[in-house]
Amino acid sequence: xxxxxxxxxxxxxxxxxxxxxxxxxxxxxxxxxxxxxxxxxxxxxxxxxxxxxxxxxxxxxxxxxxxxxxxxxxxxxxxxxxxxxxxxxxxxxxxxxxxxxxxxxxxxxxxxxxxxxxxxxxxxxxxxxxxxxxxxxxxxxxxxxxxxxxxxxxxxxxxxxxxxxxxxxxxxxxxxxxxxxxxxxxxxxxxxxxxxxxxxxxxxxxxxxxxxxxxxxxxxxxxxxxxxxxxxxxxxxxxxxxxxxxxxxxxxxxxxxxxxxxxxxxxxxxxxxxxxxxxxxxxxxxxxxxxxxxxxxxxxxxxxxxxxxxxxxxxxxxxxxxxxxxxxxxxxxxxxxxxxxxxxxxxxxxxxxxxxxxxxxxxxxxxxxxxxxxxxxxxxxxxxxxxxxxxxxxxxxxxxxxxxxxxxxxxxxxxxxxxxxxxxxxxxxxxxxxxxxxxxxxxxxxxxxxxxxxxxxxxxxxxxxxxxxxxxxxxxxxxxxxxx
Numbered sequence: 334x335x336x337x338x339x340x341x342x343x344x345x346x347x348x349x350x351x352x353x354x355x356x357x358x359x360x361x362x363x364x365x366x367x368x369x370x371x372x373x374x375x376x377x378x379x380x381x382x383x384x385x386x387x388x389x390x391x392x393x394x395x396x397x398x399x400x401x402x403x404x405x406x407x408x409x410x411x412x413x414x415x416x417x418x419x420x421x422x423x424x425x426x427x428x429x430x431x432x433x434x435x436x437x438x439x440x441x442x443x444x445x446x447x448x449x450x451x452x453x454x455x456x457x458x459x460x461x462x463x464x465x466x467x468x469x470x471x472x473x474x475x476x477x478x479x480x481x482x483x484x485x486x487x488x489x490x491x492x493x494x495x496x497x498x499x500x501x502x503x504x505x506x507x508x509x510x511x512x513x514x515x516x517x518x519x520x521x522x523x524x525x526x527x528x529x530x531x532x533x534x535x536x537x538x539x540x541x542x543x544x545x546x547x548x549x550x551x552x553x554x555x556x557x558x559x560x561x562x563x564x565x566x567x568x569x570x571x572x573x574x575x576x577x578x579x580x581x582x583x584x585x586x587x588x589x590x591x592x593x594x595x596x597x598x599x600x601x602x603x604x605x606x607x608x609x610x611x612x613x614x615x616x617x618x619x620x621x622x623x624x625x626x627x628x629x630x631x632x633x634x635x636x637x638x639x640x641x642x643x644x645x646x647x648x649x650x651x652x653x654x655x656x657x658x659x660x661x662x663x664x665x666x667x668x669x670x671x672x673x674x675x676x677x678x679x680x681x682x683x684x685x686x687x688x689x690x691x692x693x694x695x696x697x698x699x700x701x702x703x704x705x706x707x708x709x710x711x712x713x714x715x716x717x718x719x720x721x722x723x724x725x726x727x728x729x730x731x732x733x734x735x736x737x738x739x740x741x742x743x744x745x746x747x748x749x750x751x752x753x754x755x756x757x758x759x760x761x762x763x764x765x766x767x768x769x770x771x772x773x774x775x776x777x778x779x780x781x782x783x784x785x786x787x788x789x790x791x792x793x794x795x796x797x798x799x800x801x802x803x804x805x806x807x808x809x810x811x812x813x814x815x816x817x
Contacts, residue, residue, distance in 0.1 A: 351511040352460060352504065355414045363411060365814040369404045376803025379433065380715065382791035384747055384771035385803050387708035388482055390469050391491035391701060392426065392450055395714050399430035405451065406814065416459050422451040448491065462501040467492045470520065472539050472557065474609060475622065476648045478745060479661035479734030482707045484605045484626045484644060485559050490703035493535060495522035503543050512546035528721055529696040533564030536582050549614060555607040561694045562600030572693065573599065593693060601691040603698060606634040617651035628686045638671035639686065655738040665709060665730040670758050687756055688726040696721050709751050727754035745773040753797060767797035785809045
């Protein structure tokens, strides 16, 4: 159904449900493509520099010397106006690397490994999405090229195999002419690393609402709830992996086989909320956002015990001048953690949250020894004492990023300053600091068989890992297999 109005002699069209989906089939072509590449990393420290390896979906080794050989095929979704669309990708990587003595992460002890970066299929049926396979779980709406990473899923660890059903992107709510949009979904993922718990799972659900539509100012709110659950514990045995356990985890209610889960909630629960204000004009967009984190009881953003913790940011994107296409500043604080005491003198304060740690899931909110959330809550792969859990969860970070295109040279600059306070919530002592810098430049050269060359330079300066420097050189090629 289509409604029309006239304003100062101009006819405007108003669709009661402006999904962008049309009755006619689009004329665009589906294309199957291939990609291949080789990369090499060399650095001076015990580990590759922070921004050289973190935030890469686990695709760059933490070892100081490593090399990747990658190949894959993929098809992109290119019919947003058709009532159905699909995409898929298969991409595999073989890696060689120098060993790190006494490393907790087993692949760091050897010389070679292989894995799938991507192995998924996605189909959209009208407004509903179904995804199955190995693909990064990134749902927040920051500038993904420049952000330091969200608090639950940031693209820091290797992607988990998962199934997601829902509405992935904001979709207009029927009857409100596009001024109110919604999204939401449900994910079931498998923890395939078996670091401590064997055969455990990840539950994730999300929902979001955005108000404003075509108005120059939009406001949005997102809620994310995730939990580790199920599996076989070396201490407790089977902790509950059946349908009843799944319902307990989804509803964040008590249950399971252990006294701890029966007294609290079954599984290791984490959550975040994001409030964003966006202004937009012709060729530009600026957003200010606040993302908080909770591990105990849910409280609406702006309330609760750990209101002082969160991620605050501002992001500018524009397309009218290519030299600077995006700028981001973010501040992260995780030092409050609901106060210094969980319980004291017979009273429960529900503090000392110790983010990303759990007494049952000792490996915590990490996958293959990398944090699934912000990389500044230090991943266990850095633990030189062989422990598998998070040793530094209290941090304050200032982060800045800029990206653009200068005469075909695409660049990205990220720099961060972190102050680390460890896990002792009663201490205000700064244990270490680190300034991490990354400069990335890439360019496709038609005269060299269409190869794309990339150079990434990174360094760490401070007491956390010492002063180190590293570089990554990448050569990639993409092509078309067939179109239809």
